[in-house]
Amino acid sequence: MSVLVVQGLSKSFGGVQAVGDVSFAVAPGEMLALIGPNGAGKSTCFNMVGGQMPPDAGSVVLDGKPITGLGPRAISRHGVGRTFQITATFGSMTVRENVQMALLSHRGKIWQFWRPVAGRYADEADALLAQVGLEAQADRATGVLAYGDLKRLELAIALGNAPRLLLMDEPTAGMAPAERVGLMQLTRKLATERGVAVLFTEHDMDVVFDVSDRILVLNRGTLIAEGDGASIRTNPAVREIYLGTGATSGGH
Amino acid sequence: MDSIIPQLLTGLAGASSLFLVASGLTIIFGVTRIVNFSHGSLMMLGAYIGWSILTRLPREPEWFVLGIIATVLATAVIGVLLEVVVLRRVYRAPELFQLLATFGVVLILQDVTLWIWGPVELPLSRPRWLRTAFDVAGSRLPMADLILIIVGPVVLGLLWLVMNRTRWGTLVRAATLDREMVAALGVDQRLLFTSVFALGAGLAGFGGALSLMSASANLHIDLAVITDAFVVVVVGGLGSLTGAFAASLLIGILQAFGIVLIPKSTLVLVFLVMAVVLVFRPNGLMGRPQADAREALVAAPVVRPAPRELRLLSLATLLLAIVAPFFVGxxxxxxxxxxxxxxxxxxxxxxxxxxxxxxxxxxxxxxxxxxxxxxxxxxxxxxxxxxxxxxxxxxxxxxxxxxxxxxxxxxxxxxxxxxxxxxxxxxxxxxxxxxxxxxxxxxxxxxxxxxxxxxxxxxxxxxxxxxxxxxxxxxxxxxxxxxxxxxxxxxxxxxxxxxxxxxxxxxxxxxxxxxxxxxxxxxxxxxxxxxxxxxxTISHSVEALLMVLLGGLQTIAGPIIGALVYTGLADILMRSTDLWRLVLGAVIVLLVVAFPEGIAGAARRLWLRGREA
Structure with a gap:
């Protein structure tokens, strides 16, 4: 059974249709890439699934439960982890504390006024940090981390609420090419191990073809192709968008 | 309902004087992003300077106009001084510290004004031509109100022309939208900020001088006016001139009618309107969401438990505090x-x-x-x-x-x-x-x-x-x-x-x-x-802010240190000098310029120097 089922998702901004009638599904452990040129509607799609933006029409179903139009907090509670294009972490905390917050929130331990945070779920947080390769940085201030490490931290935070679905918006934006593949292979490994469905948008085609199980191609708000790497590579419609006009180089 | 017309006219006059102050405040905020607490003080200075000039001039209308112009220029010069001496040094400081610095200026100007003009209210004896009144739809419209009613829209029109028809105005509008971009285009920001401040201060001085037509110059103008001006600017939308005008009209007329309908609750009424506007339009009537500054925000430092030394120090202080009554008077x-x-x-x-x-x-x-x-x-x-x-x-x-x-x-x-x-x-x-x-x-x-x-x-x-x-x-x-x-x-x-x-x-x-x-x-x-x-009172609220910011926001010990330092400082000052506001204001300004992260924050930084990666 699919973790996420999206049907007929649509959104317009002032008469301009940003996303029209998009449907897809993601299975447990599957990595689904959402690609397309700038302005194709990837981020809009993403924000509707993640709760940052309510859709005009269509439905989003997670594990059989409708989550259409819910806010980001409720969607998180339903088991969706999220990383952002521009990293969002808690700058006044250490790396470990960032993950501890996700764990405390997941277990409903936020409204406590007495027992200090220090040490709570610290082992669990360290285990998550170890999985993303940040264990050595656990005590450092988040503000001093390198950008690539921040992206890893976001991944560890997102895993903190034991998600069924990971939403990753441009997970490798701003990273060096070598790091990109590393992060996504790490994600790939975690997805397989934990059976987490991953939906991600990505500009780097090397990354996309390297790690994704399936690829969705959006153009002007509609789904124009869907399939594995090989079929997408040879899909004439996709080639048309990325190569045909010569305006974009396809993967940069 | 024969009280509608006179109340409406009073409201319009009130709206105009509100607009004169609020327009300057909103322009300054738009460009410099500084919420200028001392804007009311500039208006107060305008009233006092206007009084000093106008009482020395002949009483004909043309001399009156000349006197007002001289006042506007004088306050504009004071505004420039203020910008160059104080505000220029805090543009990079956090928003709240800027506010604190401008409040320091309020305190300084209070004592300076008191020192120059004395504690007595100074009414302007109005010349005959100013005491005339007109008959409008069966009710009296005093000359002073008529002048105000005309001045408001005229100033709006002139400002609109300056903003939309001059290069300088274009720069000001551009800076209001995106000041980093304007800087990136090679515009001299210093000159722009200083000139904007001069304009804003001049407008405040204008408002102050005109207020002499119906009220006297007094030492309470500054805080009374700044509250009203804040309300107008916020209701209108920060940085929006037309918003400020619309809000001035709304608030001015509301005040005029409020006095008739529910005499005691005009203030409550005004602030309820503000609350309602903000609930439905969080950026004011015509404001747009503030663009985030692109300059990398300094991430708040990690909060860690106090070092052992600080705990010992706190414990020692506490013990001292417990036994203190046996030693002090x-x-x-x-x-x-x-x-x-x-x-x-x-x-x-x-x-x-x-x-x-x-x-x-x-x-x-x-x-x-x-x-x-x-x-x-x-x-x-x-x-x-x-x-x-x-x-x-x-x-x-x-x-x-x-x-x-x-x-x-x-x-x-x-x-x-x-x-x-x-x-x-x-x-x-x-x-x-x-x-x-x-x-x-x-x-x-x-x-x-x-x-x-x-x-x-x-x-x-x-x-x-x-x-x-x-x-x-x-x-x-x-x-x-x-x-x-x-x-x-x-x-x-x-x-x-x-x-x-x-x-x-x-x-x-x-x-x-x-x-x-x-x-x-x-x-x-x-x-x-x-x-x-x-x-x-506002002053008391600001005292709390002062204590917290003096001590520093980022440490848990900060507010305690701030409260102790402030109480001690205020006590010493109040007993040792009549000009304690001036000294306190100067101390605040100096502290903000020297320690933008507060006393505890600065101590922490020095302490941690070399200890944290």
Whole structure:
């Protein structure tokens, strides 16, 4: 059974249709890439699934439960982890504390006024940090981390609420090419191990073809192709968008 | 309904004078992003300078106009001085420190004005031509009102022309939208900022000089005007000239009719309008969301438990505080009690402002509510001190919860302004509802029980409560709730994404801060034996801000240090010099320029130098 089922998702901004009638599904452990040129509607799609933006029409179903139009907090509670294009972490905390917050929130331990945070779920947080390769940085201030490490931290935070679905918006934006593949292979490994469905948008085609199980191609708000790497590579419609006009180089 | 026309005309005149001040404030904010507390002081200076010039000139209309022009130029020059000497040095400082610096300027200008012109109100004896009145639809329209009604729209028109038809105006509009981009295009920012300040100050001076037509120059203009101007600017939308004009009309007319309909509650009415506007339009009538500054924000430093040395120092201080009554005289004992109150006052504000990220400009409201709750309970049912001390935080907490509902959805300057507005409502109620609160005469005879009559015992009670509150708040900040609150401040996006309830977390911070502050208000009242509306003035709210910012936002010890330093400083100053406002203001300005992260923050930075990666 699919973790996420999206049907007929649509959104317009002032008469301009940003996303029209998009449907897809993601299975447990599957990595689904959402690609397309700038302005194709990837981020809009993403924000509707993640709760940052309510859709005009269509439905989003997670594990059989409708989550259409819910806010980001409720969607998180339903088991969706999220990383952002521009990293969002808690700058006044250490790396470990960032993950501890996700764990405390997941277990409903936020409204406590007495027992200090220090040490709570610290082992669990360290285990998550170890999985993303940040264990050595656990005590450092988040503000001093390198950008690539921040992206890893976001991944560890997102895993903190034991998600069924990971939403990753441009997970490798701003990273060096070598790091990109590393992060996504790490994600790939975690997805397989934990059976987490991953939906991600990505500009780097090397990354996309390297790690994704399936690829969705959006153009002007509609789904124009869907399939594995090989079929997408040879899909004439996709080639048309990325190569045909010569305006974009396809993967940069 | 024959009172409509005259009230409407009065309202229009009032709207014009509001606009003159608010337009300058909004232009300055738009470009420099500084909320200029001293803008009211510039208007006050305009009134005084105008008085000095106009009383020396012949009384014909043409000389009057000339005198006004001279006043405008003089205040513009003062504005330039202010910008070059003070504000230019704090553009890079955090928003709140800029505000603090401008409040320092308010204090300095208060004493300077007092020193030059003396404490007596200075009325302008109006020439004959100014005393004429016109007949409009059967009612009298005084010349002064007519002039104002004409001046407002004319100034709006001129400003519009300057903004839309000159290169300078284009730069100002561009800088209002995106000042980093303007800088990147090679525009001389210094010149732009200075000239904008000159224009704003000139407009304030103009408003001040014109106010002489119907009122006298006095020392209360500054804070009275700045509150009104803040309301207008916020309702209109920060940085929007037409918004400021629309809001001036709205507020001016509302005030004029409010006086007729519900004479006592004009203030309440005005601030209710502001609250309603902000709830439905969080950026004001014509404001747009503030673009985030692109300059990399300095991430707040990691909050870590205090080092052992600081704990030992705190313990030593506490021991000293406990045995102090055996060594100090009665006078210093009251100063120490005041210091205890100040510590609760400041730590409670810090709770919502530091970790909560919500800067309140009306923290004195909770102080006052706590005080009056204790006072009223004593009056009504003769409640003794322990009951009063218990009821105060409960009452303040309940009101804070109601108020929090409006506030949690706002952020930044708008949030600060709404808290300021709310405090003014509370003040107005306490001041104007004489039957309940005794109004200006205050509420007297708040007696302590037999066992706490002795000043030393009462001091120990205050100290115990202070330590308890400080420790409880500290505890909460290190607990999951405090971390979650900080998480919301650091990144609301991330907080929501991990399932935190941003609204409720902030709401709880407001209630906790309000309740703790209410306790300090009641404690203070039992110490003094009386309660006055002055507990809720803007100055008192700003004192709390000063303490917190002096100590530093980023450390938990900060507000305590700030409260102690401030209390000591104010005490020494008030006893040693008549010009204590001037000295205090200068100290504030210097501190902001020298230590933008507060005393505790600076100490922490020096301490950590070389110790943290």
């Amino acid at each position: 009665d006078y210093y004992l009251t100063v120490l009690t005041d210091a205890c109150v100040a510590v609760i006052f400041a730590t409670s504000l810090h709770f919502m402002m530091g970790p909560g990220g919500m800067a309140s400009f009306g923290h004195a409201a909770w102080f006052g509510i706590g005080a009056y709750a204790a006072g009223l309970l004593m009056q009504w049912i003769g409640a003794p001190m322990p009951i009063g001390l218990l009821a105060a935080p409960i009452a303040a907490g309940i009101v804070a919860a109601l108020f929090g509902w409006f506030v949690v959805r706002l952020s930044g300057v708008y949030l600060s302004m709404l808290t300021l507005a709310f405090a003014q409502i509370v003040w107005a109620i306490c001041f104007q509802w004489v039957e309940l609160t005794g109004g200006d005469n205050g509420m007297l005879g708040l007696v302590r029980p037999e066992w706490a009559r002795d000043e030393r015992v009462f001091y120990w009670v205050a100290l115990a409560l202070t330590v308890a509150v400080a420790l409880l708040l500290r505890r909460a900040l290190y607990a999951p709730y405090g971390y979650a609150l900080r998480a919301v401040r650091d990144s609301a996006t991330r907080a929501r994404a991990i399932g935190l309830n941003v609204g409720w977390l902030r709401m709880a911070a407001i209630v906790i801060a309000g309740a703790a502050c209410g306790l300090s208000g009641a404690l203070f009242s039992y110490g003094k034996g009386s309660i006055f509306p002055t507990y809720i």
